[in-house]
Amino acid sequence: MTGIVILPAGRDDAFEDYKRFVRDGHPIEDIEDFLSDDELELFRTTSEDDLVHVWGTSVDSTWRNVERNDIALVYHDGGVVARGQ
Numbered sequence: 905m906t907g908i909v910i911l912p913a914g915r916d917d918a919f920e921d922y923k924r925f926v927r928d929g930h931p932i933e934d935i936e937d938f939l940s941d942d943e944l945e946l947f948r949t950t951s952e953d954d955l956v957h958v959w960g961t962s963v964d965s966t967w968r969n970v971e972r973n974d975i976a977l978v979y980h981d982g983g984v985v986a987r988g989q
Contacts, residue, residue: 907974911959919980922959926978927986929955957988 913919924930932947932954939947947956959976961967978986 907969907971909970909974909976911976911978913978913980913985922978922980922986926957926959926988929953929957932956 911922913922932944932951935956935958936944948954973989976988977984978988
């Protein structure tokens with residue numbers, strides 16, 4: 905079953921991170937050292953602009969229940985500002 909994940913970006917610095925890393929993206933090469941060969945190939949074959957649009961956290965337990973194809977909603981300033989899968 906598809907789940908829903910709320911990504912809070914309430915603080916200004918968190919919202920700037922969202923814009924920089926998810927909305928605008930950054931070159932695949934910036935994160936290739938952190939990816940397996942299969943993950944790297946997936947990004948390279950699905951990216952139309954050679955950019956990755958990703959978000960992470962340093963809180964390990966935050967992502968434990970997130971599964972592929974879950975819907976992510978970015979929440980900022982009282983509402984949802986973006987949706988992804």
